[in-house]
Each structure stands twice: as C-alpha cells, then as structure tokens.
Amino acid sequence: MQVDLLLQARWLIPVEPESVTHENYSLVIDDGKIIDVLDNAEALQKYQPRAVEKLDRHVLIPGLINCHTHAAMSLLSGIADDLPLMDWLQNHIWPAEQKWVSEAFVRDGTDLAIAEMLRGGTTCFNDMYFFPDVVAQQAIAHGIRANVGLIVFDFPTVWAENADVYLSKGLALHETLRHERLISTSFAPHAPYTVSDEPLRKMRTFADELDATIHMHLHETRHEVLEQQQKTGQTPLRRISDLGLLTPSFMGVHMTQLSSEEIEFYAQTGAHIVHCPESNLKLASGFCPVAACLNAGINVALGTDGAASNNDQDMLAEMRTAALLAKGVSGNASAVSAMQALKMATINGAKALGLDDEIGSLSIGKAADIVAIDLSDVETQPVFNPLAQVVYAASRHQVSDVWIAGKRVLNKRQLTTLDLHELRHRTEAWQRRLA
Numbered sequence: 300m301q302v303d304l305l306l307q308a309r310w311l312i313p314v315e316p317e318s319v320t321h322e323n324y325s326l327v328i329d330d331g332k333i334i335d336v337l338d339n340a341e342a343l344q345k346y347q348p349r350a351v352e353k354l355d356r357h358v359l360i361p362g363l364i365n366c367h368t369h370a371a372m373s374l375l376s377g378i379a380d381d382l383p384l385m386d387w388l389q390n391h392i393w394p395a396e397q398k399w400v401s402e403a404f405v406r407d408g409t410d411l412a413i414a415e416m417l418r419g420g421t422t423c424f425n426d427m428y429f430f431p432d433v434v435a436q437q438a439i440a441h442g443i444r445a446n447v448g449l450i451v452f453d454f455p456t457v458w459a460e461n462a463d464v465y466l467s468k469g470l471a472l473h474e475t476l477r478h479e480r481l482i483s484t485s486f487a488p489h490a491p492y493t494v495s496d497e498p499l500r501k502m503r504t505f506a507d508e509l510d511a512t513i514h515m516h517l518h519e520t521r522h523e524v525l526e527q528q529q530k531t532g533q534t535p536l537r538r539i540s541d542l543g544l545l546t547p548s549f550m551g552v553h554m555t556q557l558s559s560e561e562i563e564f565y566a567q568t569g570a571h572i573v574h575c576p577e578s579n580l581k582l583a584s585g586f587c588p589v590a591a592c593l594n595a596g597i598n599v600a601l602g603t604d605g606a607a608s609n610n611d612q613d614m615l616a617e618m619r620t621a622a623l624l625a626k627g628v629s630g631n632a633s634a635v636s637a638m639q640a641l642k643m644a645t646i647n648g649a650k651a652l653g654l655d656d657e658i659g660s661l662s663i664g665k666a667a668d669i670v671a672i673d674l675s676d677v678e679t680q681p682v683f684n685p686l687a688q689v690v691y692a693a694s695r696h697q698v699s700d701v702w703i704a705g706k707r708v709l710n711k712r713q714l715t716t717l718d719l720h721e722l723r724h725r726t727e728a729w730q731r732r733l734a
C-alpha cells in the first residue's frame with residue numbers, strides 16, 4: 300500500500316493506547332493522519348512510502364499541547380518582573396495593553412510565540428487574548444493548531460465595549476472559524492473578578508448550544524478567593540459552580556487555592572484543571588495541588604501562561620517543573636511520574652479541549668501531530684530511559700522536527716512557515732516603540 304510518509308524512529312512514546320516506549324518503531328502517515336504504528340522492519344514490508352525519514356537518534360512523542368497562554372504577550376516578556384499578580388496586572392500589564400495592543404501588535408506577538416512554540420515542540424495552543432480573529436489567522440498561516448479564546452470582560456477594552464459586544468463578536472468569530480481544520484474556539488471569560496453573573500450565564504447557554512468549551516482563570520491567588528469571600532460570602536469556585544459553569548466542558552486555569560473538599564467536589568463535576576506551574580511560581584501565586592487532583596480523578600492539563608509572567612513558551616520545561624514541583628510539595632518522589640507529566644502535556648490537554656479523538660497521542664486514526672527529539676547530545680546520554688531523558692533532561696533545542704496534521708513545520712531545526720530574520724525585525728521594532 301502506498302502512503303505519504305514513514306517516520307522510522309529509534310524510540311517512540313505513543314502515550315496512548317499504552318504507556319510504553321517502543322524501540323525501533325515506525326509511524327505510517329497518510330493524508331495527515333497516523334494510519335499505523337509498528338516495528339521498523341514490518342513497516343517496510345507492509346507499506347510503500349513516498350518518503351522515508353530516518354530518525355535513528357531520536358524519540359518521537361505526540362505534539363505538546365499548551366493548554367493556557369496569551370500568545371501575543373510574548374511581546375511584553377520582561378516588561379514587569381518579580382511582582383505579585385495584582386500589582387503586575389493592574390499597574391504594569393493592563394496599562395501597557397491599553398496603550399499598545401492593536402491588531403498589528405497581536406499579529407506580531409502571536410507570530411513570535413508561534414515561532415517559539417513550534418521550535419519547542421508545541422503543536423497546539425489554547426489562547427486567551429484580544430483580537431482572537433488575528434490569533435486564528437496567524438495560527439492558520441503558520442500551520443499550528445489553536446483553540447482561540449472568545450474573550451469576555453465586563454468593561455471596555457480595545458476589543459469590545461461591554462459584555463454583550465464581546466459575546467456577539469465571539470459568536471460571529473465562532474461561526475467564521477467553524478470549518479477551519481486546525482482551529483477550534485472556546486468561550487474565555489477572563490476571571491471571576493472581571494466578569495459578572497449575567498454574561499457568565501449567557502456563556503453557559505451558548506457553550507451548550509454550540510458544544511464549545513469554556514476557559515477561565517480561577518482561584519489563581521489567595522487574594523482572589525479572600526476578596527470575593529469578604530464581599531459576597533462565597534468563594535469564586537462556589538459562585539462559578541452556582542452559575543452552572545462546572546461541567547466537563549469547563550477548564551479552570553491555575554486553581555492554586557483548593558481545599559481537600561473542593562478537590563473532591565471539583566472531581567465530581569468532570570471539569571478540567573490547567574496547571575501553569577512556572578507562572579504561578581514566578582508571581583508567587585502558590586501552586587495547584589496536582590498530585591491530589593490527579594488522585595481524585597481530575598483531568599489536569601499543562602500551560603505556560605503568557606510570556607509576560609513565565610517568561611517563555613517552553614512546554615518541555617513546564618513538564619519538568621510540574622513533575623519536580625509535585626514531588627517537592629507532596630514529599631512523595633512518585634508524585635507526577637515522568638509518564639504523568641508527559642500525559643499532562645499531551646493527552647490531558649487534548650481531553651480538556653475536547654479534541655482527544657483527534658490529537659494527544661500517537662495512535663492510529665489521530666492527526667499526525669508529532670515531535671522528534673534528538674537524544675544524541677551529551678546532555679541526554681546515556682539513554683537507559685528515553686521518557687526520563689525527555690521529561691527530566693532534554694532541552695527544547697533538541698527538538699529537531701515537528702509535523703502538524705502531517706505537514707512538516709520544523710525541518711532539522713528550520714521553521715518552514717515563518718521567516719525568523721523578518722520576525723526578529725518586527726519584534727525589534729516593537730521593542731523600540733515600547734521602550
């Protein structure tokens with residue numbers, strides 16, 4: 300049988316259907332999909348590939364899914380550091396956004412983040428930012444998968460005047476993007492402290508009608524929880540639950556403040572958590588009790604958050620931080636194993652986005668979203684355990700090749716859909732303006 304491409308790898312970690320590492324294994328790709336996963340020798344007997352790629356020093360893993368970011372904020376990386384969330388947001392980030400955010404800013408900032416993400420093995424990002432139409436357009440142009448946030452605030456910004464306008468623009472954009480192969484959409488109310496009850500109720504109704512997900516910052520800091528409790532007698536989590544938002548189509552981002560009772564309660568709802576350990580550590584927000592959440596059966600995905608609070612878009616690093624932090628805070632070295640960390644960055648992200656039929660593992664029938672990591676560098680030798688080298692030692696500079704829906708977007712470290720030289724010029728121009 301003739302097929303488009305055969306990837307012959309030294310190691311292959313499919314994540315699903317089995318948590319194993321195969322040695323000398325091939326992925327067979329046709330029409331943008333994985334059609335077989337089998338031993339190298341068998342693959343050559345069974346298929347006549349139009350192209351063969353030998354990856355004999357490499358491990359193949361599923362494309363990494365960055366389940367929470369604000370891509371265009373890459374242009375704000377380093378403008379305000381070493382500050383707690385509300386000081387950072389209210390006194391630095393929001394004033395800068397008010398002054399600078401435009402369609403051109405979002406186009407160039409999103410391109411900068413996409414270049415960084417592709418070079419680091421991220422094949423899908425879940426975004427929440429102004430001008431989501433531009434975010435979608437840039438993702439399509441550069442061949443990366445994106446879930447675009449239909450943002451809502453209860454006050455005017457550069458994108459809309461009031462909650463109803465945010466919602467109507469979001470619904471129109473959802474309709475425009477409905478048939479885009481690499482794009483999905485999600486309602487994205489910013490946070491409990493910036494969106495009132497009525498628009499949240501409306502979003503629940505729209506999300507149900509359109510079978511869409513909802514993506515929201517929630518319980519990010521102790522301050523957020525205490526302030527709302529003092530004002531209303533309720534935690535933000537209880538309020539969001541009373542408004543009917545907590546269902547399997549909801550992603551609560553951060554969730555650093557959770558009691559054991561709240562973990563049990565959240566698990567019952569089927570809602571997902573997106574853990575952003577590096578942003579939480581840098582803003583000193585706390586951290587999500589991931590080991591306890593996973594044990595309770597909550598699906599926990601991983602995100603970097605924007606580069607103004609991280610300060611990068613490096614999902615390999617985020618995986619390592621998630622695994623190490625969970626062990627450190629639980630006092631249990633088995634908490635968040637290397638396989639669990641890889642799952643959080645792949646299949647769990649796909650589940651949170653409702654895309655697990657399509658992406659998140661190297662399984663037959665799924666899209667060919669694949670990352671090759673070269674483990675021959677001294678930094679990742681010897682390779683007794685490829686999975687441990689990926690999670691605990693590899694750096695994003697070892698990501699050699701990336702395919703999304705079968706298209707090669709990184710070829711031996713070269714981006715195929717973005718010109719880095721030209722991107723650097725655009726970024727430097729923004730730096731001069733912002734300075």
Ligand SMILES: CSC[C@H]1O[C@@H](n2cnc3c(O)ncnc32)[C@H](O)[C@@H]1O
Binds near residue numbers: 384428429578604608
């Ligand atoms: C609705 S557009 C996104 C909005 O969120 C701001 N933001 C970035 N990071 C965080 C965070 O960790 N918590 C809360 N809000 C954040 C971003 O600057 C935009 O204004």
Ligand SMILES: [Zn+2]
Binds near residue numbers: 368369516552604
């Ligand atoms: Zn965020």
